[in-house]
Amino acid sequence: MSRIFPVLRTSCFHNPTVIFSSPTPNIYTTTKCSLNIPKEKKKRKKTNQNNSGKVSPTTVDIDMNWRQSLGQRFNWGGIVEVLGGGGGAETGRLAIPHLSVPDIRWIDWKELERLGFRGVVFDKDNTLTAPYSLSLWPILSHSLRQCQLAFPGRVAIFSNSAGLYEYDPDGSHAKALEESIGGVHVIRHGIKKPAGSAEDIEKYFGCAASHVIMVGDRHFTDIIYGNQNGLLTILTEPLSLSQEPFIIQQVRKLENYLVTRWHQQGLKPPNHSLLQENMQCIKAPDL
Ligand SMILES: [Mg+2]
Numbered sequence: 143m144s145r146i147f148p149v150l151r152t153s154c155f156h157n158p159t160v161i162f163s164s165p166t167p168n169i170y171t172t173t174k175c176s177l178n179i180p181k182e183k184k185k186r187k188k189t190n191q192n193n194s195g196k197v198s199p200t201t202v203d204i205d206m207n208w209r210q211s212l213g214q215r216f217n218w219g220g221i222v223e224v225l226g227g228g229g230g231a232e233t234g235r236l237a238i239p240h241l242s243v244p245d246i247r248w249i250d251w252k253e254l255e256r257l258g259f260r261g262v263v264f265d266k267d268n269t270l271t272a273p274y275s276l277s278l279w280p281i282l283s284h285s286l287r288q289c290q291l292a293f294p295g296r297v298a299i300f301s302n303s304a305g306l307y308e309y310d311p312d313g314s315h316a317k318a319l320e321e322s323i324g325g326v327h328v329i330r331h332g333i334k335k336p337a338g339s340a341e342d343i344e345k346y347f348g349c350a351a352s353h354v355i356m357v358g359d360r361h362f363t364d365i366i367y368g369n370q371n372g373l374l375t376i377l378t379e380p381l382s383l384s385q386e387p388f389i390i391q392q393v394r395k396l397e398n399y400l401v402t403r404w405h406q407q408g409l410k411p412p413n414h415s416l417l418q419e420n421m422q423c424i425k426a427p428d429l
Contacts, residue, residue, distance in 0.1 A: 234404035236369040237361040237397070238411040239377035246270075246357060246378060247285040247427030251292035254355060254423045258416045259374065261347040262293050263329065265358030266301035266319065268380040274303075276322040279381050284428055290325050296347055298327045300335070300356070302363060307332045336366035340373065352415065361397040374414050 243249060246269070251262075267273045270282060278286065290297050303309055305316040305328040316328035331342045335358075340351035347354055356373040358364020359380045368375035383391055417423075 231404075231409060233366075234400070234407075234409045235411060236366045237401050238369075238405060238409060239361070239365045239375040240411050240414055240417065241375075241424060242377040243424060244379050245279075245285075245381070245427075246282055246289070248424050249285065249289075249357070249376060250423045250425040251285075251289045253425075254374075255292040257423065258353065259355050260293070260349045260353040261296035261298070261343075262289055262355045262357065263298050263300040263343055263373075264326075265335075265356075265360070265364045266299050266304055268359045268382060268386070269357060269364075269378055270299065270323065272382045273385045276319050278323050286323075286326075297325065298329050298343075298346060299323075300329050300331065300343060302334045304328050305330045306334060308334070335363040336370065338367070340371035343371075343373075360394070361401050362393075369412050372412075372414075374417065375411065 241249075246264075254262075264270050270278055270286070272279060286297075299305065299319065303315065304319045305313070307330065310316055313330060316330060319328050320326065327346065329342050329346050331338065340354075343354055344351050350372070352372040352374075354373050355376060356364060356368030357376045357378060358368070359378050361377065365375045365377055380386070380394070383394075386394070
């Protein structure tokens with residue numbers, strides 16, 4: 143009898159659930175059970191408050207104009223790439239992550255390193271920080287430290303805001319972010335996710351993209367980018383929807399609607415060779 147491994151899947155449309163999967167990462171069965179997501183997580187999603195009840199920290203967008211800020215997150219390229227492809231099976235598969243978790247605390251970094259991965263790239267906004275913020279979302283600090291211990295010197299941010307030449311031409315935003323979140327390098331690059339190759343990532347880590355993990359909160363940017371370049375993809379729930387413009391929230395709903403539909407149609411993410419034997423890379427968070 144084959145072993146059964148739990149895989150977390152979440153969606154803006156559903157309460158978080160655990161779906162039990164076979165050892166092959168792309169095979170999901172329908173057995174579900176409730177998952178005890180910490181109550182403070184649910185509260186923060188709507189209130190934009192941290193553990194102390196205060197409004198989330200530093201924002202850096204005061205001098206950003208509205209169009210630029212919106213453009214970073216409302217990536218028409220990502221939408222067009224998926225829908226322009228007819229929303230068919232191939233594009234649908236690329237939008238489905240290998241793993242989905244509520245946030246990075248649920249990721250077992252040691253296990254991923256043991257499986258052979260050599261580096262981790264994070265999206266920034268709503269994955270590590272609130273939108274427009276330079277500060278790490280407070281409750282994620284322990285997990286990020288665990289990640290840095292498992293992948294010393296091999297943890298980076300690959301963002302459509304900080305480090306993207308279009309919006310951060312002199313790299314000042316990237317540098318400020320590196321200073322704010324110690325020990326995490328911001329990869330400078332020229333093309334917005336999901337477009338572009340993994341050349342900059344491979345150059346930074348010195349290994350093939352297939353040995354790198356992409357963690358992000360958006361199907362049409364982070365996940366498509368990661369899957370089409372051969373990375374392992376892990377989707378997180380957004381940290382703070384209240385700080386996103388209304389239109390972005392609607393796009394996010396569209397993404398989730400399409401991906402849920404593709405998933406129900408039986409589409410699977412691309413195979414990843416390092417995950418064929420073992421899916422035990424998700425754990426209950428240290429609270
Ligand atoms: Mg994001």
